[in-house]
Amino acid sequence: MSTHAAGDDPFLGRPLIAGLAVVALLLTAANLRGGIVVVGPLVEQIRSSLAISASAFSLLTTLPLLCFGVISxxxxxxxxxxxxxxxxxAGLLVIGLGVLLRLVNDYAVVLLGTLLLGAAIALLNVLIPGLVKAFxxxxxxxxxxxxxxxxxxxxGMGVYLAVPLLERFGHWHYPxxxxxxxxxxxTLFWLPMLRVEGVGRPANPVRVSLWRDKLAWAITCYMGLQSFYFYSMATWMPKMLLESGLDAHDAGTATALINLVSIPFNFLVPIMAARLASQRRLVLGIFLASFTGLIGLWWQPAMAPLLWASLVGVGCGGALSLALSLFVLRAANTAQATALSAMAQSIGYLLAASGPVVLGMMRDVEGAWQGALLLMMALQCLQLGCGWYAARPAKVVPDQQK
Incomplete structure (x- = not known):
């Protein structure tokens, strides 16, 4: 629920500039994943062009996550x-530069471009919740x-367009x-935003630290656990389903539902969250969907793979959008929203980078997925507890005010 007065709206009575701000924010969001995920469907072409191993290629997708954690x-x-x-x-320009460097047929230069890409996306990941609150x-x-x-x-566009553009133009550079x-x-839509009053750098900027605030830590842990969950399931669900007896097509279809089913919940959860003083009902609903999907995968994965994957998608999409909402709803101003976003996303994406590794190691040791899925269920219970605390109607309190 907003506590801002109408006078705080920088676009009051200015519908044109408000429309441009909406377009600028949404186009920015559309650029925050495509440059990373586009390499997935092009793995064989890129490996052949750069003459690199599978493990060397994996750095092109894991390095950005590590950048998210550090640069945030x-x-x-x-x-x-x-x-x-x-x-x-600046972030958008560096994204463009980073992607251009990934087109050079030199692995060291490609890694440099990957680092720049990850750093720029981390910057924008943290900035946008504060900009939403300010705009x-x-x-x-x-x-x-x-x-x-x-x-x-x-x-989704990054993945979906990769192969058609490759087939149309004959080289992986094009997609x-x-x-x-x-x-x-x-960036063209951002240039008019430079003239928006009341959203620039504060005249007397104060460092906002939330590292001693319990509410900020609850939100941070909620963000981190949902990131661990999403990246772990997105990485290993195809393998889980293949080992349960499904063919590659059915396993791929089920895994695709994680992202597809999450989209309406990405939209609806923040709207509902903003209308509620306490978001505990949302936290509970998200938990029940995720936990049920995990039980299904642990019990009988091949019995209803589309249902289990859909429930996982509800949990992933709902938890991410709720976490993003909490950055704004639990902060009193733009500076606090930015600080909370930075704290939560730094730890969240470091956890995300470790998730697929941890589950893969458990699978190698056990020879099955039951132990890994039980770990995910336990972490979902922990995520429920963190979300339950974070969803109470309160605001974070910076360390200097304690």
């Missing part, structure tokens, strides 16, 4: 020096929902290059 912590300091609009433009203080639920949906759609051009176009 630097964003509040950057936002005290430059306005969020300037940082957003649309009375519509945080709607805008967070639209942002979450566009994030998922952008990731990758698309994600160097789109960020540059997006």
């Amino acid at each position: 912590l630097c964003v509040p300091a950057l936002s005290r020096r430059w306005s969020p609009q300037v940082l957003a433009i 649309f203080p009375r519509k945080v639920g709607l805008m967070t929902g639209l942002y979450s949906v566009t994030l998922s759609v952008g990731a 990758v290059a698309l994600w160097a051009v789109l960020p540059l176009l997006c």
Whole structure:
């Protein structure tokens, strides 16, 4: 629920600039995953072109997650020096540069481009919740929902368009290059935002630290556990289903439902969250969907794979969009929202990078997936507890106010 007065709306009575702000935010969201996930369907072509091993190729998808974890912590300091609009433009330009470097047929240069890409996306990941609160203080639920949906759609486009563009133009450079051009176009919509008053760098910027706040830690743990859950399941569910007896087509179809089913929940959960003083009913519903899906995969994965995958998708999409909503709803101002987003996403994506590794190691040791799935169920219970605490109607309190 918003506590902002109408006068806090920087676009009051200015529908054109408000519309441009919506487009700028949503186009930015669409650019935050495509440049990373596009390499997945092109693995064989890229490995052949760069003459690299499978483990070397895996760095092209894991390095950005590590960048998310490390660079997120630097964003509040950057936002005290430059306005969020300037940082957003800089982030988009660096995304374009990073993707362009990934087109060079030299593995070291490709890794450099991957690091730049991950750093720029981390910057924008943290900035956007604060920008939503600053630009649309009375519509945080709607805008967070639209942002979450566009994030998922952008990731889907990156995967969906990769092979058709490869087949159309005959080289993997073309589908990758698309994600160097789109960020540059997006910057055009950000240029008018530089003139928006009341959203720039504060005149007397104060460092906001939330590391001693229990509510901030609850939100951080909720974000981290949902990230661990999503990346673990997205990585290993196809293998789980294949080993249960499904063929590759059915396993792939079921796994695709994780992202597809999550889209409506990406949109609806933030809207509902913004209308509720306490979001505990949402936390409980998300938990029940995830836990039921995990029980199904543990018990009889081949009996109803589409149902189990759909329930996992509900849990993944709902938990992510709720976490993004809490960054805004539990903060009193833009600086706090940015600090909370940085804290939660730094730890969240470091956990996310470890998830597939942990589950893979458990599978290798046990020779089956039951132990790994039991771990996921236990972590879902822990996520429920963190979400239950984070969903109570309260605001984070910076360390200097304690």
